[in-house]
Amino acid sequence: MALSTPLHIVSGKGGTGKTTVAAALAMALADTGKRVLLCEVEGRQGIAQLFDVPPLPYEERKIAVGLGGGEVFALAVDAESALLEYLQMYYKLGRAGRALDKFGIIDFATTIAPGVRDVLLTGKIYEAAKRKNGSRFVYDAVVMDAPPTGRITRFLAVNEEVAGLAKAGPVKRQADSIMSMMRSRQTHVHLVTLLEEMRLPVGAVIANMVxxxxxxxxxxxxxxxxxxxxxxxxxxxxxxxxxxxxxxxxxxxxxxxxxxxxxxxxxxxxLENHAVVELPAISEAIDQGALFDLARILRTDLLKEAS
Structure with missing residues (x-):
């Protein structure tokens, strides 16, 4: 029995088109009747730009119909809002939490403790992946447009990041739970690269802009x-x-x-001994039509391989 919704983490060097690949992957996963959540954690509003929608707030919104007719929802996660939600969830600090925000305490806490910041960012996605409506998960898949490869290891290793900050309590338990999900078979990390820039020996890679x-x-x-x-x-x-x-x-x-x-x-x-999915270079601006084309390739070459 699955303990969470499948989580797809998409990372890559800046400029390789990882946000485009994450969006196309979400479209590919949204088969008939399925709901997919596409998340970003860097505050760039790249998803909103791709789908030509207003800047995303800290709430889940439907932004597109997927390749197979399912629904694609999007969420822009920011640490400050996640911390306020966290304080309310675990300490019932509704108005008090908002008061702390007015005094700048929230921004201070997430700035001086980057490990806690990453726990908050990944924690919101963890919550979405575990959320249920009755006996069924709310989402059939969650796709994270993750930080670039230069930060991805530290970003995902949240348990180690908070080890020196929290030895026990809700933050430590949250970090442990997140790490369990990250290491589970439900989680897949996809690396996006350009063929002429690939230098790392990895098990699978999405070669973009071929x-x-x-x-x-x-x-x-x-x-x-x-x-x-x-x-x-x-x-x-x-x-x-x-x-x-x-x-x-x-x-x-x-x-x-x-x-x-x-x-x-x-x-x-x-890379001849590795599983490689090649996505073509698209000269025009990326729109939903282009995302559908990329999603079809990912559904054929990546998702069937992973299933």
Missing amino acids: RPALLSDSTQQALESAELTAEAVSRSLDGIGLDGHVAPILIAEGRGHIERQRLQAAQRAE
Whole structure:
């Protein structure tokens, strides 16, 4: 019997598109009749921007219909609101907690004790993953747009973070419970990367923004051997009524594309013994249509593999 809703934690280096992947994963998980909660913990309002909705408050709101017709809800978790909720839940400090907030005590506490801050952020997601309506979990899956890989280990190791701050009591019990969920089989950590930047040996990886080869073998060979010159490209452009002065730019772009393909191929070869899901680069702004396209790939290549 499952002790919590499956939790999917999405992390990656800044600029790899982890928020986009987390959103697409939530869309992929939202099958017919299923409810998925998509959470962010960094205060960037990246989810609201992706789905073109107003900034998310500290409450769960439906923001989209998923790939299979299910519902996607979103939540922006901030430590101050989570601490007020925590004080009310465990100490019944309703008005008193709000009074502390007015005096800046809440901000002070979450600033000087970063370990406690992470317990509060992950604790809200823990609560959502454990929440039930009768005998059924409220959500069928929870997706967390987590901090970048540079902070993810410390962020998830909340038990160690609070060890020096709380030896017993509700905070310590909360941290222990969160760690039990993080280490359970219900929790999956997904790392998002770009193929040319991948350097870590991991068990599974989502390679985002993969660019297809745009040049034929003959064109690539001509560019690499310098047989295809700017003068030749310029004459070809002039012949079809285009500005031949852009020829050097096109040559440079072509060579840059070849180098990127080489980097992708080299990193793909290093990952040949790992489960890799490749998501294509999308040149236009990410909208819900693009998220649906990415969600279909994730449902086919990632979720079936994990099931």
